[in-house]
Amino acid sequence: MALRLMKQAALAAVLGLGLAGGAMAAEGEVHLPDTKFSFEGVFGTYNRGELQRGFQIYKEVCSACHSMHLLSYRNLRDIGLNADEVAGVAASVQIQDGPNDNGEMFERPGRASDRFRSPFANAASARAANNGALPPDLSVITKARAGGADYIHALLVGYEEPPAGVTVMEGMHYNKYFAGHQIAMAPPLTQDGQLTFADGTNATVDRMAHDVSAFLTWAAEPELESRRAMGVRVILFLAILGGITYAVKRKIWADVH
Amino acid sequence: MAGLHNSEFSNPVVRWIDQRMPVFTMMQKEYGTFPTPRNFNYFWNFGALAMINLMIMIATGIFLAMNYTAHTSLAFDSVERIMRDVNYGWLIRYVHMNGASMFFIVVLVHIWRGMYYGSYKAPRELLWILGVTIYLLMMATAFMGYVLPWGQMSFWGATVITNLFSAIPLVGNSIVTLLWGGFSVDNPTLNRFFSLHYLLPFVITGVVFLHVAALHITGSNNPLGIEPKGPQDTLPFHPYYTSKDSVGIVVYLIVFAALVFFVPNYLGHPDNYIPANPLSTPAHIVPEWYFLPFYAILRAVPDKLMGVLAMFGSIAILFVLPWLDNSPVRSMRFRPIARWLFLLWTVNFFVLMWAGGKPAEGTYVLIARLSTAYYFAYFLVILPLLGRVERPLPLPESISRPVLRGGGPLPAGAMAKPMEKA
């Protein structure tokens, strides 16, 4: 009796959640191409080579306009840079510090403990330099956009000529995947070989878009690998505990049933 | 010695405490030997799960508060600091975030059980009312908690919902200003929400205590909806239901773990990872999933004040359910018509949830209105009518009769009124 009820209730729930689940999907947007990333799936992990190349792209292309102020240089140890390399990356930028004993702010080379340097002092100056548009901070961008890394990748390769009849406004660019199709950012990855990867990988536009999307995913979710590993251990433990607990329950209830 | 409790424990330390404050005797009585109907199904686990969930939320919340800063310029970054720098911070945060969803899942199933099996009927009306109070407090707590990370949805959800109070005639705008502590949702609002968000879970704990106390006066309902007639119908809570609840807890933890460790942001909204911007409204402001049905009801009514009244009314109506449903039969197992209409109401609840997540345009509006109509019709029209019109199925004589093979001799008077205690 209870089983039948549970089945009916479960059916109602599945029906309802199935409808509700549809609510989660993106509304009225072009279907995102599904890019294969190494970190997809329950057991996916990051590819450190991709992350390092992605960081190189961020540093050489994106950081001109986009801040990532939630990351510190010391975090780069996680993508495979050693302590000296991290110190080198940090020292290559000037960080504002102070006030000194004279009450003045000054600049000094970066340290591993510093946050990533922002290209603009504040939002207003960022807008002033970008025709009024604010380049968003990229620290959690893959969590802040439906579609995550797939969306970022699609966006970066999605610049194309506007279809017939569509007028692109002054200073905007047509992008197939951006909401409203007109984005203020000029295509940042324009040609193959735009930069030379340190590890020698061929820097096609698609490769660059892929790697920087992977890097941005890591930046948003540095704990991903340990989170999933812990999840496997926890669920395995609970499954065993569940089996044991159920056996105990059956034993205790044996004289009742 | 004067006034000491007559403790039956042999351990000297336990006995000393128990004589002066009989907590151990109380625990033994309420959770040890307490006679519980023997025929519970797994739907009866969900009250215990809710209590566990409350404890998890309080524990994770307290540790999050050790690192969170409730200031508009620091809140978002402080949450990210927790995620990145605090040891296991990401775990505590994701448990708290998904724990809110788990709390509502568990409580909704718990309420559903109450509605299906007539647990709200006499003599458990006050138990039910206390439960609806807990549900309301949970919603207030969750609403304020969602504002704390100060993302786009935090800010705009707070703006939309606090603005609702301006619909109240005459004093509406003053109330909104009072809630905000300013002229819009801003730092004073965030600070007070943090304070109240920390407070309310302890108020909930108090009401939960009253809820369990009320339960222990009337005793639990059961799937048959008929009262236990004697000890043959019950089992001591320990070890039978402690062991059964343990199974439920492990299954619940597995579901919880799957969310936290593998899809921690599935039930959330990406826009809340964008720092709050008072100058930029998101394309679609959506509350968290557990508010969606009520959001749908709010938007279904074209008039602002009536929409607000309908939304609050949809919860308020639960308070009077014991008096709207006047069927003498508790469990819908024996109410063939009511059962289907209630299952339809359940599906309808999910339809409302789905509609609440859609933009208020086109066909979605019609669907939301029809669903809202059925939501209220079920309580105001169907249940009162069925109470008089429906012919229930025959009730079994007692709990143990259908369960025990061969049964035992019935205590005298068992047949006459199966719904009441001997």
Next chain:
Amino acid sequence: MADTLAPSSSPHGTGDQHPPADGTKRDFLKLVAGSFAAVGVGAIVWPFIASMNPAKDVLALASTDVDITHVAEGQAVTVMWRGKPVFVRHRTAKEIEEAKAVNVSELRDPQTDQARVQREPWLVVVGICTHLGCVPLGQKPTDPRGEFGGWFCPCHGSAYDTAGRIRRGPAPLNLAVPEYAFRSDTQIRIG
């Protein structure tokens, strides 16, 4: 109404009336279940406690670099390290002599001068009095340095010498020497 039900007098009670074989099997199962649950509880409690340990950003600031280029002989600087003041003094020859001349066995907290410095002219000590935590005076040229030429704590009169060792007053121990290293002739890294 619940009082009319007798507690636990069901003939099927708690099930302990079964023969021992079943009982021990059940007890073993309960033991296994209990141990697993205990491990689970421990695994749950640990992250909460660990979260209270210093976070990664706090640990990253565990080191402070001091530029000693402009600290002339006889001068001293105070730097913040892990929230505490650290005295870096460029000692004069006289101060070094005085420090080395002390009879170590007479000290409350016996330590040789060599044991407290890596390079004789540079003394690096945590500027917190080991009595009850005040910051001793002696860094500024105008500060009193106490009887022994080092530092003087105004709170209860502890006097430290030119190696930062306690000589008089209630403090039990010498000023603490933190972990530090010369990154170069002009830079000390503390911590």
